Amino acid sequence: MATKNFPPNFVWGTATSSYQIEGGWNADGKGPSIWDAFTQIPGRIHEGETGDVACDHYNRWREDVQLMKQLGVNAYRFSIAWSRILPDGTSNQVNQAGIDFYSQLIDELLANGIQPWVTLYHWDLPLALEMEKDGWLNPEIADTFADYAAVCFEHFGDRVKNWITLNEPWVVAVLGYGQGVFAPGRTSNSEPYLAAHHLLLAHAKAVQVYRSRFQPTQGGQIGMSNNCDWREPLTDSPADVEAAQRALEFFVAWFADPVYHGRYPQCMIDRLGDRLPKFSEEEIALLKGSSDFFGLNHYTTMLAADSGGEVVQGNVYGNGGLSEDQDVVLQQDPAWELTKMQWAVVPWGCKKLLHWLADRYDNPPIIITENGGAFPDELKDGQVDDQDRLQFVKSYLTACQETIEEGVQLRGYMLWSFMDNFEWASGYSKRFGIHYVDFETLERIPKASAVWYSKVIAANAIVD
Numbered sequence: 001m002a003t004k005n006f007p008p009n010f011v012w013g014t015a016t017s018s019y020q021i022e023g024g025w026n027a028d029g030k031g032p033s034i035w036d037a038f039t040q041i042p043g044r045i046h047e048g049e050t051g052d053v054a055c056d057h058y059n060r061w062r063e064d065v066q067l068m069k070q071l072g073v074n075a076y077r078f079s080i081a082w083s084r085i086l087p088d089g090t091s092n093q094v095n096q097a098g099i100d101f102y103s104q105l106i107d108e109l110l111a112n113g114i115q116p117w118v119t120l121y122h123w124d125l126p127l128a129l130e131m132e133k134d135g136w137l138n139p140e141i142a143d144t145f146a147d148y149a150a151v152c153f154e155h156f157g158d159r160v161k162n163w164i165t166l167n168e169p170w171v172v173a174v175l176g177y178g179q180g181v182f183a184p185g186r187t188s189n190s191e192p193y194l195a196a197h198h199l200l201l202a203h204a205k206a207v208q209v210y211r212s213r214f215q216p217t218q219g220g221q222i223g224m225s226n227n228c229d230w231r232e233p234l235t236d237s238p239a240d241v242e243a244a245q246r247a248l249e250f251f252v253a254w255f256a257d258p259v260y261h262g263r264y265p266q267c268m269i270d271r272l273g274d275r276l277p278k279f280s281e282e283e284i285a286l287l288k289g290s291s292d293f294f295g296l297n298h299y300t301t302m303l304a305a306d307s308g309g310e311v312v313q314g315n316v317y318g319n320g321g322l323s324e325d326q327d328v329v330l331q332q333d334p335a336w337e338l339t340k341m342q343w344a345v346v347p348w349g350c351k352k353l354l355h356w357l358a359d360r361y362d363n364p365p366i367i368i369t370e371n372g373g374a375f376p377d378e379l380k381d382g383q384v385d386d387q388d389r390l391q392f393v394k395s396y397l398t399a400c401q402e403t404i405e406e407g408v409q410l411r412g413y414m415l416w417s418f419m420d421n422f423e424w425a426s427g428y429s430k431r432f433g434i435h436y437v438d439f440e441t442l443e444r445i446p447k448a449s450a451v452w453y454s455k456v457i458a459a460n461a462i463v464d
């Protein structure tokens with residue numbers, strides 16, 4: 001195999017999020033989040049599991065940083081639990097123990113040569129904001145989020161140079177307010193668009209605060225992480241080609257067009273009528289150009305066909321936006337290999353998506369802030385030989401490397417995930433980690449994929 005080198009200074013990382021790994025759900029003054037509440041509702045989570053303890057990263061972070069050092073990553077993406085810092089979500093009360101926790105983690109990472117990439121919101125909204133203020137449905141949340149962001153920039157910005165405002169606002173809007181499978185568990189065909197609107201404004205206001213008050217002295221960059229699968233037209237008929245395009249616009253352009261172009265995609269404006277809120281001129285000015293890089297979380301590909309006007313039922317995880325608003329039917333090619341999430345392994349879809357984003361947004365710097373897979377890992381003689389995950393990552397990294405050679409400005413790759421963790425509604429039944437976690441003893445064990453990934457990082461190239 002020809003050597004597949006990555007550019008110098010390529011960002012090599014792994015990713016996690018607060019609720020999925022920390023535990024310590026009520027430790028040292030932390031307030032509850034909507035995920036602490038949602039996991040208590042019978043029937044919502046696989047086997048009633050919760051993130052109360054999760055990987056106990058709250059107590060084992062030093063050990064985790066050592067594992068990262070052994071891996072050789074130069075970046076680690078984690079998120080801050082908003083209610084660990086601001087127990088009721090507002091800056092009226094700052095929890096010093098929460099500040100100290102993240103501050104020590106940041107110091108430990110830097111002391112080990114690892115740059116922190118910090119996500120401000122990875123879905124664990126302070127419960128008080130949901131109960132008392134209607135969460136993301138209330139326009140006030142944009143300012144509340146910007147206040148919280150300012151607290152983080154103030155305490156950590158001297159050392160953190162890479163900020164991600166929101167993780168996957170699509171998931172928050174569609175799974176949280178549309179299909180109700182994630183917290184706060186609401187179902188509606190209009191709330192997702194309202195929640196998304198406020199998520200975008202929250203992002204824009206946080207970026208404004210960063211750029212006006214912190215970036216000039218601290219340096220650093222800020223952006224948003226969007227999730228998007230690739231949508232390949234089922235046939236080359238114009239109707240299917242348009243359907244695939246529409247599906248991508250309802251998925252990622254919903255969030256990225258406002259940030260790069262200052263408006264929602266035309267097909268959403270045309271189809272949603274009053275359900276799609278409007279931005280004021282002032283809001284457009286705030287939004288346009290509000291990301292220094294494009295954060296992309298990418299997992300899979302589906303085939304898209306025009307539904308021919310038939311009503312399409314919303315399917316969980318299946319589509320971008322609400323399916324019935326798009327007239328798109330999705331399916332998988334039966335020849336595709338599936339991960340344990342039933343997501344198809346299609347590396348060429350990653351390539352096509354990267355090109356689509358580069359074309360639509362004028363070739364921005366892109367960081368893959370998540371990519372990886374859940375596989376049926378087995379612990380044998382104290383080891384996990386996860387060749388399926390290794391091949392998955394290898395195939396996607398190969399696609400990434402080729403895309404860079406073709407001129408796309410892909411600057412980094414963060415593998416999801418550093419370790420097995422609480423996989424939302426699937427609880428602990430889906431393992432995404434390159435470190436195996438024994439959820440009884442909380443022991444961490446590097447899998448074969450971790451050993452291989454460390455060689456790739458050391459070589460700055462894809463190795464066998």
Ligand code: GAL
Pocket residue numbers: 017020167168171227297370416423424432
């Ligand atoms: C992403 C999410 C992560 C992780 C991953 C695997 O959507 O940001 O938290 O769960 O998917 O499902």
